[in-house]
Amino acid sequence: MMDCLEGVFKRRSIRKFTEEPVYDKEIEILLNSAISAPSPHNEQPWEFLVLKEKALIEKLALKLKDEYIRSGKANEKKAEKSYSIIASAKVIIIGFLNTKKLKNDSYSEKIMGIQSLAAAAENVLISANCLGLGAHWRAIPLVRPDIFLDMFKIPNHFEPQWMILIGRPGESPKNKFLQKEGIFHFNEWA
Numbered sequence: 358m359m360d361c362l363e364g365v366f367k368r369r370s371i372r373k374f375t376e377e378p379v380y381d382k383e384i385e386i387l388l389n390s391a392i393s394a395p396s397p398h399n400e401q402p403w404e405f406l407v408l409k410e411k412a413l414i415e416k417l418a419l420k421l422k423d424e425y426i427r428s429g430k431a432n433e434k435k436a437e438k439s440y441s442i443i444a445s446a447k448v449i450i451i452g453f454l455n456t457k458k459l460k461n462d463s464y465s466e467k468i469m470g471i472q473s474l475a476a477a478a479e480n481v482l483i484s485a486n487c488l489g490l491g492a493h494w495r496a497i498p499l500v501r502p503d504i505f506l507d508m509f510k511i512p513n514h515f516e517p518q519w520m521i522l523i524g525r526p527g528e529s530p531k532n533k534f535l536q537k538e539g540i541f542h543f544n545e546w547a
């Protein structure tokens with residue numbers, strides 16, 4: 358188990374996974390991390406779909422590939438690359454906003470619900486890193502909620518926000534540049 362801050366600072370998106378398994382005990386830690394996130398009024402406006410079966414993960418990857426090509430959003434090569442990354446994940450966690458848990462239907466409550474899901478996602482990513490797993494966030498459930506709601510027969514008041522692909526890391530990304538100049542303002546906006 359790595360140091361807490363190292364878990365934050367060394368987190369990177371991992372898009373290549375080895376064939377090694379991810380264990381149920383690790384999945385449990387990731388899910389507990391997700392639900393440990395803060396939420397407004399502690400309403401915990403989330404539910405999660407966890408895909409562990411290889412055949413199901415491949416089926417989703419194929420469906421997304423077909424949709425990419427059909428919609429004209431990606432050519433065959435790009436869609437194939439996306440397919441192979443998604444299909445190689447050992448676990449996929451999909452985060453849903455349960456709109457029935459929101460305090461009211463105001464804009465701010467909706468955004469706070471979405472922010473809670475984002476906090477849950479980051480907890481999963483950091484915990485995955487702490488466990489020595491690789492993971493990355495994908496936006497496709499937000500962009501094409503219909504695919505996820507249809508495929509898994511999920512009621513419409515659940516709004517898919519993200520999916521996180523998880524496996525054992527098969528790559529070590531290069532250091533990334535962090536913009537630090539001019540973005541922190543202490544005591545005054547200067």
Ligand SMILES: Cc1cc2nc3c(=O)[nH]c(=O)nc-3n(C[C@H](O)[C@H](O)[C@H](O)COP(=O)(O)O)c2cc1C
Binds near residue numbers: 494
């Ligand atoms: C809201 C959000 C959506 C993202 N969507 C995708 C995505 O659809 N596909 C992908 O490969 N990475 C996605 N990412 C990961 C970013 O590309 C990645 O975090 C960024 O390039 C910085 O790299 P790092 O995570 O290694 O620090 C997303 C990240 C966030 C926060």
